[in-house]
Amino acid sequence: MKEILKKRHSERKYTTEKVSKENIDYILECMLLSPSGKNKNPWEFILVNDLKLIKTLADSKKAGAKFLKDTQHVIVVVGDESASDTWIEDASITLMVGHLAATTLELGSCWIQTRNREAENEDSETYVKRVLSIPNRLRVLGMLSIGHPVQVTEKEKSVNKGKVFLNHYGKAFYG
Numbered sequence: 001m002k003e004i005l006k007k008r009h010s011e012r013k014y015t016t017e018k019v020s021k022e023n024i025d026y027i028l029e030c031m032l033l034s035p036s037g038k039n040k041n042p043w044e045f046i047l048v049n050d051l052k053l054i055k056t057l058a059d060s061k062k063a064g065a066k067f068l069k070d071t072q073h074v075i076v077v078v079g080d081e082s083a084s085d086t087w088i089e090d091a092s093i094t095l096m097v098g099h100l101a102a103t104t105l106e107l108g109s110c111w112i113q114t115r116n117r118e119a120e121n122e123d124s125e126t127y128v129k130r131v132l133s134i135p136n137r138l139r140v141l142g143m144l145s146i147g148h149p150v151q152v153t154e155k156e157k158s159v160n161k162g163k164v165f166l167n168h169y170g171k172a173f174y175g
């Protein structure tokens, strides 16, 4: 697990090679296995592989999604806030699971925030819902881009052990 977490980077540049159906299935099934508050599973996923639609999603926010225009696959994560008050946590877990599943397959992926973000003339959620025919009652948490990375990031990750306390906040766990 630690090795996968160390290996995972946000990869935003992909080749034009499609990800196999088998690998897309693997990632989606991993996401569907995610835990959720009270086991409500208040999420659903839209796999977008229509390149025209993906290019449109690249404009779903003012910044931070433009790289999608050269992406082959995007999984959009929606949540039903009327089904669970933990929908944000639940949907976030699925995105992270998808991110890690992609890493285990040596695929590149990147999380794109949609909730609380703005497109040019409307909020990002409204934009994405309109483009993908998502019912208005659902929320759009974010998206996961997936592809074969042009170049695998080799950056070494470090951990800040000063963020861990023992029993009382401020008492360092790691001396």
Ligand SMILES: Cc1cc2nc3c(=O)[nH]c(=O)nc-3n(C[C@H](O)[C@H](O)[C@H](O)COP(=O)(O)O)c2cc1C
Residues within 6 Å of the ligand: 008, 009, 010, 011, 012, 063, 064, 065, 110, 111, 112, 113, 114
């Ligand atoms: C909640 C969340 C929202 C993010 N939103 C975006 C985004 O909209 N666009 C983007 O390019 N990257 C986004 N990222 C990726 C982060 O920028 C990235 O994870 C962070 O810089 C650390 O880099 P790393 O993932 O390579 O370790 C997001 C990540 C998280 C966890």
